[in-house]
Amino acid sequence: MRFMRKRCLLVAAYWYNCSMSPDEPLLRLQNLTKRYGSTVAVDNLSLDINAGEIVGFLGPNGAGKSTTIRTVLGFLRPTSGQVALFGETDVARQVSQRRYVGHLAGDLALYGAMTGRKLFKYLTKLGVDTDWEYVEELAGGFEANLDVPIRSLSKGNRQKIGLIQALMHRPKLAILDEPTSGLDPLMKERLYEFLRAAAARGASVFFSSHDLTEVQKICDRAGIIRQGRLIAVEEMHAAKQLTAHYYTATFAKKPKLDGFKKLSSVEQIEVRDKDVTFTVRGQVTEFITELAKQQPQNLTERELELEEVFMRYYKSDSTGDEQ
Incomplete structure (x- = not known):
């Protein structure tokens, strides 16, 4: 101050x-x-x-x-x-x-x-x-x-x-x-x-x-x-302080994703066989609660890098002529 x-x-x-x-x-x-x-x-x-x-x-x-x-x-x-x-x-x-x-x-x-x-x-x-x-x-x-x-x-x-x-x-x-x-x-x-x-x-x-x-x-x-x-x-x-994380969960069987899709903190869900990667921003309490219901076999977490925060602006809207 x-x-x-x-x-x-x-x-x-x-x-x-x-x-x-x-x-x-x-x-x-x-x-x-x-x-x-x-x-x-x-x-x-x-x-x-x-x-x-x-x-x-x-x-x-x-x-x-x-x-x-x-x-x-x-x-x-x-x-x-x-x-x-x-x-x-x-x-x-x-x-x-x-x-x-x-x-x-x-x-x-x-x-x-x-x-x-x-x-x-x-x-x-x-x-x-x-x-x-x-x-x-x-x-x-x-x-x-x-x-x-x-x-x-x-x-x-x-x-x-x-x-x-x-x-x-x-x-x-x-x-x-x-x-x-x-x-x-x-x-x-x-x-x-x-x-x-x-x-x-x-x-x-x-x-x-x-x-x-x-x-x-x-x-x-x-x-x-x-x-x-x-x-x-x-x-x-x-x-720099955006609380955005990647969570990759491995499940024994195909998980139900409807509950995750209703959460405002879950920005993106990517499914690869039994592995599901969630991009979560903000409070994670509701996400963790929903995740626990699905009983994942394994869970890894990685913080979203600042570069990825900025690059999200370039990954979308690929239409239009380059100036």
């Missing part, structure tokens, strides 16, 4: 000089749609990103993640719907608000002849409010060489330069497209540390990924996108 109160005070202080309320979403997408001819890349998507939270945008390649991000940043015009950035919905006025945004593109393109340091100085001249002390902190954490031409760097080291330019002005909102691409496990952990620290001081992070593991590690919430549609938004704390 003390930690949550302290975090709330930090968030309020961070937004004290901002025209918007600390309770107002930093980013609000309302019924956002982007079409290319007859192809719907983003379909009626609505999502809020609040101050001080890290939100993952999870989906396979081609699901519409990058198109959503480009539309949010004004690189693409939405076909319909609305983007509210720091409470501002007017596209022209959003231009001045973008100085509070840090962005890492998925198709990262940097000036190859420049060094990282020269790139940051150039961006500063263009109006970025660079925190040079923080630049050195980021470079040290990422073990990034800022004094060699960017074109001479490996993919992972170029990614570090891209991350530093996205974070070097301590943005109130960081929008990162596949930020861990090319990073080794140690550098991924360093990035997570920087993002957690940013959220703790009141900034927000919205990043796309197709890697459930990293979303699970760092996010407060995750939006799940499939074929351009936001099909779910999961609280990660709740998702």
Whole structure:
């Protein structure tokens, strides 16, 4: 409780000089749609990103993640719907608000002849409010060489330069497209540390990924996108604690399943000869009572993995064109 109160005070202080309320979403997408001819890349998507939270945008390649991000940043015009950035919905006025945004593109393109340091100085001249002390902190954490031409760097080291330019002005909102691409496990952990620290001081992070593991590690919430549609938004704390289990029971004779089918906690029943596997979510008391009536010879239990919780959204509804 003390930690949550302290975090709330930090968030309020961070937004004290901002025209918007600390309770107002930093980013609000309302019924956002982007079409290319007859192809719907983003379909009626609505999502809020609040101050001080890290939100993952999870989906396979081609699901519409990058198109959503480009539309949010004004690189693409939405076909319909609305983007509210720091409470501002007017596209022209959003231009001045973008100085509070840090962005890492998925198709990262940097000036190859420049060094990282020269790139940051150039961006500063263009109006970025660079925190040079923080630049050195980021470079040290990422073990990034800022004094060699960017074109001479490996993919992972170029990614570090891209991350530093996205974070070097301590943005109130960081929008990162596949930020861990090319990073080794140690550098991924360093990035997570920087993002957690940013959220703790009141900034927000919205990043796309197709890697459930990293979303699970760092996010407060995750939006799940499939074929351009936001099909779910999961609280990660709740998702990690979903009381879902697989029970596999072996019976001497064919069991009666009608009683199980009436239980709201039993989501799925799979029968293989004398083995029956039940997917059970929530309270298991009624399930165990019904199971005891059937007198199974053997019973094994396995907790449902978080990855399986998310993958259930992709196993159904296989119709429709892939975006």
